[in-house]
Each structure stands twice: as C-alpha cells, then as structure tokens.
Amino acid sequence: MAAWEWLSKPAPLVAPTLLGMVLVRQFADGLQVRAQIVETEAYTAGDPACHAYRRKTRRNQVMFGPPGHLYVYRIYGLYHCLNIVTEAEGIASAVLIRAAQLDCLPEWIPANKRLKPARVAAGPGLLCQALRIDGSHNGWRLEPVAAGQEGIWLEGSPAWEAQFPIVQTTRIGITRGVELPWxxxxxGHPAVSHY
Structure with missing residues (x-):
C-alpha cells in the first residue's frame, strides 16, 4: 500500500485508524513535538455537520482534497481545529483530530497547564494551541521535512487492528448530524476531551 493510499478512504473508515498514531510538529529551529492521537471525529460531504455540506467555498476548499493535507479552521473566533483530509480528490472528507497526548511539554505551555500534562491537548483547540497550529497551516501536506524547516506529519502505521480498547460513539460539540456515531x-485515556 502506498504511503497515503489508506487516507484515500472515507473519513469514517480512516478516523479510527489514526488512533495511536503520532502527529509530529517540527519547528524551524529543529524542535519536534510528538502527540499520540487519542480521539478523532469524521466529517463527510453528506453530513450536515460538515463544513462542505452545502457546497465548496474558499474556506472549505482544502477538504475536497487531495488526501493527506491539513484542513485548519477557526471556531468561535478564538481556537483552531486540525483536520486531516481523506478520500479521493474532489470529495469533501476529513478527520478532526480531537485530542492527543504530547510526548513532552514545550516551553510555551503555561505553568498552570503543566500540572496536568495529559490535559494539555485534550480538545481540538487545546491541541492546536499546544502544537502552535493555526490558519497558516491550512493546506499543508502531511510529510516529513528536512531539519531547519517547519512541517507536520504522521508516524506509525494505521491501527487496522486495534492495540487498545476503542470506543465508538456520537460526535460532540455539534448541533447537526448528532446521531452519527463518528x-x-x-x-480510559486521560487525554480524551470531555466535551
């Protein structure tokens, strides 16, 4: 299977396979922060909670592919959310990375948040804050980069056979499409978001 072939599937098939994989954020100074993905949600074009439900726009165009790119958007005017684009080019589909466990706490994490390190990236907005991901990363390709360059990529292999107990349930924090178990x-992971 080609490196990104598995991302060419619909988001509901890809989302559970991302659990346990490691999202790597490399900064220009060489610092790398790794975050094990512990929670995901799927969004597709036919889903009323999806940004691309009605049509393709300037804001959501990255969701239409190709797969393996980042779709980053702002919510509530304050926080950013990180999604990995999936499925074939031309079909809107993405997986929201809801929560992750950092391997280390970068120096910019405030002292009060260091008291509960598992909670530093326990939600989509917190994850982007912890990894310093914002709208400028929208459209970036998930791929390793050379030292001295910024990049975001995945490490590990898709969890086609779960190595840990996985819970599948309905999505949270939305008002439409709430019945979908995506x-x-x-x-039991301490970094899973509460809401």
Missing part, C-alpha cells in the same frame, strides 16, 4: 477514542 467519534472514536481510546478508552
């Missing part, structure tokens, strides 16, 4: 998380 949220997955690692059972």
């Amino acid at each position: 949220r997955w998380y690692i059972k």
